[in-house]
Amino acid sequence: MNTRSIRFRLTVWYAGLLALLLILFGGVIYFTLERFLERNLSDTLAKDAQTIGESWIRDIDQSPPGYVAAEIEEHFAPTVTGRFVRVTRQRDGSVLYWSGTPESGTFDPKQIGPKQFDVSQSLREEHLPAGRELLIFSLLFPDRAGNKYLIETGAPYEQVEHVLRELLISLAVAFPLIVGAAIGGGYLLMRNALHPMNEIATTAERITSRNLNERVPVVPTGDEIERMAVSLNRMMERLEDAFHHISRFSADAAHEIRTPLAIIRGELENALQAPGLTAELRETIGSALEETERLSRIVEQLLEMSRLEAGETLVERTRFDFADMTRTTVDQMRLLAEEKNLQLRFESTKPVDIEGDPLRLKQIVVNLVDNAIKYTPSGGWVSVSTFPQDGRVVLEVADTGIGIPKDATSQIFDRFFRVDKARSRQLGGTGLGLAIVKSICTAYNGSVTVRSGEGTGAVFRVELPLEKKS
Ligand SMILES: Nc1ncnc2c1ncn2[C@@H]1O[C@H](COP(=O)(O)OP(=O)(O)OP(=O)(O)O)[C@@H](O)[C@H]1O
Numbered sequence: 242m243n244t245r246s247i248r249f250r251l252t253v254w255y256a257g258l259l260a261l262l263l264i265l266f267g268g269v270i271y272f273t274l275e276r277f278l279e280r281n282l283s284d285t286l287a288k289d290a291q292t293i294g295e296s297w298i299r300d301i302d303q304s305p306p307g308y309v310a311a312e313i314e315e316h317f318a319p320t321v322t323g324r325f326v327r328v329t330r331q332r333d334g335s336v337l338y339w340s341g342t343p344e345s346g347t348f349d350p351k352q353i354g355p356k357q358f359d360v361s362q363s364l365r366e367e368h369l370p371a372g373r374e375l376l377i378f379s380l381l382f383p384d385r386a387g388n389k390y391l392i393e394t395g396a397p398y399e400q401v402e403h404v405l406r407e408l409l410i411s412l413a414v415a416f417p418l419i420v421g422a423a424i425g426g427g428y429l430l431m432r433n434a435l436h437p438m439n440e441i442a443t444t445a446e447r448i449t450s451r452n453l454n455e456r457v458p459v460v461p462t463g464d465e466i467e468r469m470a471v472s473l474n475r476m477m478e479r480l481e482d483a484f485h486h487i488s489r490f491s492a493d494a495a496h497e498i499r500t501p502l503a504i505i506r507g508e509l510e511n512a513l514q515a516p517g518l519t520a521e522l523r524e525t526i527g528s529a530l531e532e533t534e535r536l537s538r539i540v541e542q543l544l545e546m547s548r549l550e551a552g553e554t555l556v557e558r559t560r561f562d563f564a565d566m567t568r569t570t571v572d573q574m575r576l577l578a579e580e581k582n583l584q585l586r587f588e589s590t591k592p593v594d595i596e597g598d599p600l601r602l603k604q605i606v607v608n609l610v611d612n613a614i615k616y617t618p619s620g621g622w623v624s625v626s627t628f629p630q631d632g633r634v635v636l637e638v639a640d641t642g643i644g645i646p647k648d649a650t651s652q653i654f655d656r657f658f659r660v661d662k663a664r665s666r667q668l669g670g671t672g673l674g675l676a677i678v679k680s681i682c683t684a685y686n687g688s689v690t691v692r693s694g695e696g697t698g699a700v701f702r703v704e705l706p707l708e709k710k711s
Pocket residue numbers: 608612613616640642643644645653658659660661665669670671672673674675676698699
């Protein structure tokens with residue numbers, strides 16, 4: 242998972258914010274409920290004490306002994322409800338009623354501390370062993386004769402704690418569920434929203450100078466991503482226009498230069514035929530003619546490359562045996578190799594049918610074998626092989642020549658690049674041969690690579706798809 246993606250960051254941000262808000266919300270609920278329950282409990286205790294006072298203490302002098310205790314027992318049943326009740330006479334400290342141990346056994350009434358006769362009413366917390374707490378309300382209540390009685394009513398604080406604990410458990414279960422749902426939902430939502438971005442990136446990645454007519458997909462959602470896709474497409478349109486303009490220009494320029502060059506050549510050839518030329522002049526004209534021929538070749542090659550790059554020359558397509566075509570081409574070039582005293586070998590295991598323009602694909606073989614012969618000193622060998630591999634046809638041209646220095650291998654497919662300019666020029670090279678090979682390979686969705694080191698020979702490997710997909 243990419244933690245730097247917008248999707249991840251937004252989801253984490255929102256989930257974090259939601260969790261924080263939920264914790265705040267839970268905290269507010271918890272403390273509000275705690276206060277409410279406490280007040281509720283103390284109100285109930287006060288009401289009970291008041292009831293005991295008004296119902297039985299006020300007229301205690303008119304009731305038989307044990308009557309108050311029996312009444313309290315009957316009305317409040319403290320042992321059943323888990324409450325604490327104690328009534329004490331202030332004058333002599335004698336206890337009229339003392340509730341027993343509740344059935345739930347939560348506290349022992351005998352442990353409840355000393356009585357307070359000094360205030361008319363108070364609320365106190367009694368701490369019992371085992372961390373228990375009892376909330377006790379005390380009320381000093383007079384009977385008709387003015388004798389005061391301390392009425393104490395209490396209830397375990399546990400009742401409040403129990404509710405609060407339940408609330409905490411509910412919150413602890415609900416919060417992760419809510420946050421989890423928010424994360425899952427947010428992640429899915431973001432994934433759907435950002436999905437077109439990936440497609441746009443994939444398409445944009447695929448677009449090169451040869452398929453500038455492709456466009457990134459536009460999903461009509463009306464959001465920022467749609468706007469970006471539309472803008473990208475408009476930019477691509479402008480680029481395509483500009484690119485076509487440039488390649489048209491190169492092609493036109495090369496085309497225009499061709500005719501005057503042909504005329505110059507013709508005229509120089511005529512001039513050579515003229516009688517009475519001095520040897521010196523003849524040599525000058527001859528050299529000019531040679532240069533003109535070189536220039537014509539360069540112009541032809543440039544024109545061809547412009548066409549290839551503009552994707553114009555791929556209409557010609559036939560099925561033929563690539564291995565057979567390579568064998569014939571190698572045979573045709575055998576004379577060149579023999580002149581340099583080189584061994585030229587060809588190896589092929591079986592026919593490989595390929596779809597494409599035979600003339601153009603032959604040019605790949607010619608240019609590579611020509612280089613291998615040109616850059617291998619006499620006595621060496623050049624080996625050419627073709628074979629199918631993973632749905633592609635592979636052509637390998639290996640030699641035992643001077644090789645290519647490491648730092649130059651990335652540039653040799655550039656136009657006009659030569660490792661040793663002087664030497665290459667001497668050999669008649671212009672540095673366009675490999676650029677053309679690359680253009681053809683690219684036009685056929687293939688590739689060309691080289692393995693070499695200085696002085697160790699070179700192996701050029703071309704891979705072409707068996708079927709041309711358009
Ligand atoms: N088989 C090889 N062995 C060593 N160096 C090579 C080999 N093939 C190419 N090179 C180097 O790469 C450079 C570019 O090759 P490329 O075929 O593009 O141009 P060229 O052969 O100089 O000229 P052109 O092919 O246009 O006549 C060459 O000048 C040469 O330095």
